[in-house]
Amino acid sequence: MLLEKDRIGQVIRKIPYKGYFQTQIDYIHLCKDCGTKLYKTKREELHSLGRCNTCARKHLRSTTCKFNEKGEKLCNTCLRFLPIENFNKSKLNKNRYSTCSRCSVLKRFEITAIEYETLFKEQNSACAICKQPPSDLLKGKIKYLSVDHNHTTGVVRGLLCQKCNQGLGMFKDNIENFKEAIKYLEHYK
Numbered sequence: 367m368l369l370e371k372d373r374i375g376q377v378i379r380k381i382p383y384k385g386y387f388q389t390q391i392d393y394i395h396l397c398k399d400c401g402t403k404l405y406k407t408k409r410e411e412l413h414s415l416g417r418c419n420t421c422a423r424k425h426l427r428s429t430t431c432k433f434n435e436k437g438e439k440l441c442n443t444c445l446r447f448l449p450i451e452n453f454n455k456s457k458l459n460k461n462r463y464s465t466c467s468r469c470s471v472l473k474r475f476e477i478t479a480i481e482y483e484t485l486f487k488e489q490n491s492a493c494a495i496c497k498q499p500p501s502d503l504l505k506g507k508i509k510y511l512s513v514d515h516n517h518t519t520g521v522v523r524g525l526l527c528q529k530c531n532q533g534l535g536m537f538k539d540n541i542e543n544f545k546e547a548i549k550y551l552e553h554y555k
Contacts, residue, residue: 443469494524
């Protein structure tokens, strides 16, 4: 994103539009890498990374993920080589993202793959509630345990299987609802 304070000038242009001339203001910025002038509208400033097209292409090539001899792609977050299927496709350009789908999910909860693995081992590689190892399938592969968190504070509480996580969600994390459910089950034993 380019900021107003980085502008070094502006150019006013008349652009033909449906038989009329529309006034467009382009703000002038300098490319971060080579210093050439960039002409951006106010809207384009919000989405620009501050590089000219040539420098943007070079930057993209230098930061894109690398592949090993097996054809596995390197995740930029966990730095592991993983099969290409572990990377989601971009909706914009049909390329694969540089971060694996697992790291993308963990990023939402602000934990790393290493912290996830540590928590997984602390729970004896099982769900924190039902104590069962992961068994839910997604696209024929065993699905990772879900990261359970407090919806108010965002603090991670533990790892749960999909069923236990959905159960907590159905009860809206309300302890009174759980107590009533226990009374109900005990009544109909």
